[in-house]
Amino acid sequence: MVVRAAGQSLPALPSAVEVVDDPREGLGPVQGLAAGLTAVADRAEIAFVCSTDMPFLHPAFARRVLRAAAEGPDVALPVARGYPQPLAAAYRTALAAVAERLVREQRLRPAFLFDEVVVVRLDDAALRADPMLAALDPDLDSVLNVNEPADYEAARARPAPEVTVQRFGALADGHRGPQPVRAATVAGAAAAAGLALDGHVVAALNGDQITRDGELPLARGDTVFFLSADAGG
Amino acid sequence: MPAGGYFGRALVVDAGTAAASVLPLSDDLLRAYLGGAGLGAWLMHRLAPPGVDPLAPEAPLAFVFSPLVGTPLTTSAKFAVVAKSPLTGMLNDALSSSHFAISGKLTGNDAIVIRGACRRLSVLLVDGDGVRLADAADLSGLPAAEAERRLRDRLGRGWRIAAIGPAGERGVRYATVSHDGRHAGRGGLGAVLGAKRLKAVAVRASAKVPSADPQAVLGAARDLRARSFGPATAKYRELGTLANLLAFNAISTLPSRNFQTATFEGAPQLAAEELAQLRTVTRNSCASCTIGCEHIYRAKGGKQARVEYENVFALGPMCGVSDPDAVLAASGRCDELGLDTISAGGTIAWAMECAERGLIDAPWLRFGDADALIRALGEIGARQGLGELLAEGTRRASERVGGGSAAFAMHVKGLELPGYEPRTLQGMALGLAVNSRGADHNRSGAYEADLSGDYDRMAGGDAQVAGAIETEDRAAIMDSLILCKFLRGVFTEPFDEWATLLAAVTGWDTDGPELRQTARRIVLAKRAFNIREGWQPEDDWLPERLLSEPITVASGRVAALTPGRLRGMIDGYYAARGLDSEGRPAPASGADLHLTT
Numbered sequence: 001m002v003v004r005a006a007g008q009s010l011p012a013l014p015s016a017v018e019v020v021d022d023p024r025e026g027l028g029p030v031q032g033l034a035a036g037l038t039a040v041a042d043r044a045e046i047a048f049v050c051s052t053d054m055p056f057l058h059p060a061f062a063r064r065v066l067r068a069a070a071e072g073p074d075v076a077l078p079v080a081r082g083y084p085q086p087l088a089a090a091y092r093t094a095l096a097a098v099a100e101r102l103v104r105e106q107r108l109r110p111a112f113l114f115d116e117v118v119v120v121r122l123d124d125a126a127l128r129a130d131p132m133l134a135a136l137d138p139d140l141d142s143v144l145n146v147n148e149p150a151d152y153e154a155a156r157a158r159p160a161p162e163v164t165v166q167r168f169g170a171l172a173d174g175h176r177g178p179q180p181v182r183a184a185t186v187a188g189a190a191a192a193a194g195l196a197l198d199g200h201v202v203a204a205l206n207g208d209q210i211t212r213d214g215e216l217p218l219a220r221g222d223t224v225f226f227l228s229a230d231a232g233g
Numbered sequence: 234m235p236a237g238g239y240f241g242r243a244l245v246v247d248a249g250t251a252a253a254s255v256l257p258l259s260d261d262l263l264r265a266y267l268g269g270a271g272l273g274a275w276l277m278h279r280l281a282p283p284g285v286d287p288l289a290p291e292a293p294l295a296f297v298f299s300p301l302v303g304t305p306l307t308t309s310a311k312f313a314v315v316a317k318s319p320l321t322g323m324l325n326d327a328l329s330s331s332h333f334a335i336s337g338k339l340t341g342n343d344a345i346v347i348r349g350a351c352r353r354l355s356v357l358l359v360d361g362d363g364v365r366l367a368d369a370a371d372l373s374g375l376p377a378a379e380a381e382r383r384l385r386d387r388l389g390r391g392w393r394i395a396a397i398g399p400a401g402e403r404g405v406r407y408a409t410v411s412h413d414g415r416h417a418g419r420g421g422l423g424a425v426l427g428a429k430r431l432k433a434v435a436v437r438a439s440a441k442v443p444s445a446d447p448q449a450v451l452g453a454a455r456d457l458r459a460r461s462f463g464p465a466t467a468k469y470r471e472l473g474t475l476a477n478l479l480a481f482n483a484i485s486t487l488p489s490r491n492f493q494t495a496t497f498e499g500a501p502q503l504a505a506e507e508l509a510q511l512r513t514v515t516r517n518s519c520a521s522c523t524i525g526c527e528h529i530y531r532a533k534g535g536k537q538a539r540v541e542y543e544n545v546f547a548l549g550p551m552c553g554v555s556d557p558d559a560v561l562a563a564s565g566r567c568d569e570l571g572l573d574t575i576s577a578g579g580t581i582a583w584a585m586e587c588a589e590r591g592l593i594d595a596p597w598l599r600f601g602d603a604d605a606l607i608r609a610l611g612e613i614g615a616r617q618g619l620g621e622l623l624a625e626g627t628r629r630a631s632e633r634v635g636g637g638s639a640a641f642a643m644h645v646k647g648l649e650l651p652g653y654e655p656r657t658l659q660g661m662a663l664g665l666a667v668n669s670r671g672a673d674h675n676r677s678g679a680y681e682a683d684l685s686g687d688y689d690r691m692a693g694g695d696a697q698v699a700g701a702i703e704t705e706d707r708a709a710i711m712d713s714l715i716l717c718k719f720l721r722g723v724f725t726e727p728f729d730e731w732a733t734l735l736a737a738v739t740g741w742d743t744d745g746p747e748l749r750q751t752a753r754r755i756v757l758a759k760r761a762f763n764i765r766e767g768w769q770p771e772d773d774w775l776p777e778r779l780l781s782e783p784i785t786v787a788s789g790r791v792a793a794l795t796p797g798r799l800r801g802m803i804d805g806y807y808a809a810r811g812l813d814s815e816g817r818p819a820p821a822s823g824a825d826l827h828l829t830t
Contacts, residue, residue, distance in 0.1 A: 016689070169479070176506050206788040208691075211686045
């Protein structure tokens with residue numbers, strides 16, 4: 001789910017992504033939190049919340065933070081690379097009402113919210129205690145955000161993440177078994193494997209969803225299976 | 234004058250006397266049901282006495298041909314065997330491909346229906362000279378392939394033979410009908426033929442049937458042939474359906490150890506990618522097929538075995554067996570006995586779990602024990618020892634054993650589940666639950682929608698309902714024309730393209746929208762037959778295990794299928810099909826379905 005200012009134009013998003021309009025512009029992250037948590041409150045108890053300018057956010061980071069939140073606090077707040085990360089944190093969706101009240105009271109900084117609820121803070125060591133996160137994002141690049149054109153260029157200049165591809169069935173064509181490649185998207189992984197995502201090839205990311213979306217981003221440690229789309233028999 | 238591609242008649246034979254009568258099939262009726270599975274459903278409505286015991290003499294069994302049989306269209310040499318199933322008690326059609334389809338149709342009939350029973354084991358002969366019976370006592374107990382070979386030697390050239398193995402003779406409820414080494418496999422139609430004391434049916438061509446527009450048919454055949462060599466069929470050509478196994482294992486859709494898990498540690502040893510490098514002997518095609526999906530492997534001792542995904546799934550991962558030689562041997566044993574591999578493997582896997590839980594006294598029967606698998610198959614085929622129980626299939630066996638074993642008896646309507654994990658393929662879960670044949674991947678191919686990437690395969694909702702209906706409708710037409718489903722990927726606008734083929738053969742001014750209506754009619758006619766035979770709303774459901782034991786996939790995600798979610802999808806399916814809230818068609822739909830004529 002993406003929360004945006006009402007009418008704000010967004011880049012093309014996958015069809016499964018919901019877009020929620022924030023009814024009040026310019027009131028900062030607590031207002032965005034209120035809008036987003038309200039929108040998901042009927043379907044989840046906890047939500048991972050992040051800004052949209054974190055190109056290296058790793059799913060393992062989100063899982064680590066969500067696990068901490070599931071142990072009972074209202075908020076699991078990473079304090080990574082020296083700073084609190086309220087926009088890479090997990091919140092109980094029931095906090096929507098608290099956030100709404102804080103906005104009404106013009107107390108617009110996340111710190112005001114943290115003063116009123118139970119917060120578990122996760123420093124670098126606590127985050128890296130998760131072996132999966134330690135292996136896949138040892139420098140906690142997940143919390144790097146992009147604010148200036150130079151940041152963006154620097155992010156673009158980084159090598160694509162290391163991922164594993166595996167081709168099955170007729171697509172294997174003598175290349176059986178997992179194969180390490182660098183690819184930032186599913187299409188990039190397909191190209192690295194010598195395949196094109198056409199009508200007869202689909203991908204499965206980490207053994208989970210099947211996709212034909214070549215723009216689906218990849219993170220370090222991901223595995224992409226390529227299968228014949230003509231399954232059955 | 235019948236439409237092109239048809240004789241406009243079914244031959245109805247009494248196996249007790251060899252007397253035959255002709256049932257005229259009108260143009261309207263043929264256009265409404267086409268042939269194959271569709272026409273078979275109509276024939277059962279018309280000829281099966283309500284409530285008939287499937288193994289009683291008066292129960293009809295039909296070999297049903299179709300308008301495209303005999304044309305040069307690739308994969309069209311197929312036929313349907315249709316009867317009320319002794320395994321499910323519901324309508325069952327099992328398709329297969331061989332020269333039997335061509336010769337059977339060219340006896341001058343769109344269907345051959347057999348009623349009654351012989352006094353002793355016999356073979357039924359049908360050709361231009363009429364119908365007669367011949368003694369088959371010397372064929373008793375023989376594998377179908379051997380019986381077929383001896384009959385060909387006896388009868389001479391030109392005869393094509395469908396036969397049953399020992400399992401059919403002994404009434405195993407999932408016995409097959411076999412011909413040219415292939416099987417009409419599901420639902421126990423071999424037991425129906427066996428109950429009629431018929432070891433085989435032999436047919437010999439004696440007639441011709443022209444197409445309405447032979448040049449158009451030839452042009453379409455050339456085009457279809459060229460497309461059949463393209464990427465949509467590469468998987469079938471290069472590795473066959475066994476190519477599914479390793480891929481399904483990777484995405485947690487490979488049911489293993491009686492659906493206790495959705496991955497199998499022994500999958501790499503059984504994978505097509507592995508076997509093809511080490512063991513492939515040859516590749517075969519069915520009659521009139523340019524795809525050639527059939528891969529023959531060499532087993533230990535030099536024996537050859539025909540390998541497909543479903544038999545390896547059912548006799549391998551489902552039973553916890555990872556030794557490829559054992560799985561190939563088990564598959565060959567099923568061929569000899571005339572057993573449906575899916576139901577055989579599913580029933581044995583259930584028994585293995587029962588034995589491990591102490592519910593049946595069979596300490597020799599354990600998951601992963603290849604010798605136990607082979608022994609169990611032999612006992613089933615002979616109906617000896619534990620085989621007497623297991624020959625009944627999982628539903629009846631679990632009713633006898635009790636002890637909560639029904640919760641892990643993996644069947645729908647009595648038909649054992651194929652190798653598609655419903656918790657991680659939830660459109661398929663719906664398709665399996667509502668399909669008239671029971672747990673079936675050929676009449677409901679919703680896995681195709683699940684694996685398309687168009688929706689979340691581990692969720693359930695409107696998209697899954699739409700996917701299940703679309704694939705069910707496509708199957709209804711392909712199974713009635715008949716065209717092989719392995720060809721489905723070459724069609725971009727399938728209903729329109731199929732209508733063009735049908736029009737060229739028959740001369741009808743049919744189109745895609747009409748075929749969509751035909752598909753709906755066939756699906757509903759099958760459901761109506763089942764309702765007549767005692768179907769209840771609770772029959773459209775899945776085994777308890779699938780609804781109470783979530784699966785964790787490689788990503789760490791938990792795939793759960795709750796009763797509420799399944800109920801919601803079933804309700805959506807009923808609504809979209811125009812059924813009432815309990816899954817029944819409106820009472821007035823009989824005329825729409827051409828069931829009152």
